Amino acid sequence: MALHPEGVFTGGPLAHLAELAAGPDPLEWEVLRLKRVLRLNHWDAAWRETPQKLASQLDHLSTVFTEEFFATCPEAARRMWRTAAGPKGIPAFMTDLATLLRLADREGDARYEDVPLSAWEVRAQFPLLLSLDGWAYDGEHTSYEESLHAFIEAEHPFCFHELIPRLTQALEARTLCAESPAFAASFAELAPTATPETLDVLARLTFAHLREHHG
Structure with a gap:
């Protein structure tokens, strides 16, 4: 059976955060919004995750990242992740994003008065x-x-x-x-x-x- 490990860069919550990183709102807000959405009993399987699990995935991805593997991803996905990472590079961006997810997980859900509904x-x-x-x-x-x-x-x-x-x-x-x-x-x-x-x-x-x- 064909394997497609590049899927982590093209779909799911992590790719969603990478896409949002280029948006007008602070990435910290988008992580807090994601925390409000994630739940293990979510009706949509795409959001049945926990911040800690996603942070661990980012830790792993940051340590095994290679340009050779990244080159196998679709061009649009590569452009999205590079834009999100900026000059710091993708592994460092992943580490920073993992930190934001862990920090968000320590708190209750962000109030809509502080982080507006998107x-x-x-x-x-x-x-x-x-x-x-x-x-x-x-x-x-x-x-x-x-x-x-x-x-x-x-x-x-x-x-x-x-x-x-x-x-x-x-x-x-x-x-x-x-x-x-x-x-x-x-x-x-x-x-x-x-x-x-x-x-x-x-x-x-x-x-x-x-x-x-x-x-």
């Missing part, structure tokens, strides 16, 4: 909440509640495959909105269709359906 966090944590009005305004339904009823009926009895993760994301977002005005303001801008009213409708109808048909 668009990529919303895509990672709440992807099923990004187009909640898609059914409601295609001319077939007049409201989100009506469209959600139709969706549930169409998907039943296998509706729970999407209903449960959507409900989980809705409840988490609703809770964070109530706890943090900064999160609520950013979330309203980044996920404009996931209004508190829409999330309440989603939770109410989903719970009612699950109790009646899947309880």
Whole structure:
């Protein structure tokens, strides 16, 4: 079977951080955002990691890094990592990034008042909440509640495959909105269709359906 060890440079949380390093926000912020996203029970396997494990991977990569191996990576990935590393070089950048991950792991999750919610966090944590009005305004339904009823009926009895993760994301977002005005303001801008009213409708109808048909 073919091996593709270069995948660590092209995908996953570490490559994601390397890409973000060239962005407008401090890398320290992006590491703290990643800490907020990572969880071992995340619905998406790509984010089922821990900061300590990622830091250890970076330690290993920094010690075994060679230009010969790096040359086997796609050009776009090489350019991304070199841009992220700058003049210090990739092994030193990896060591610094590992230190940031370990420091972040020692603290609780960063407050949204201190490190604002980012668009990529919303895509990672709440992807099923990004187009909640898609059914409601295609001319077939007049409201989100009506469209959600139709969706549930169409998907039943296998509706729970999407209903449960959507409900989980809705409840988490609703809770964070109530706890943090900064999160609520950013979330309203980044996920404009996931209004508190829409999330309440989603939770109410989903719970009612699950109790009646899947309880």
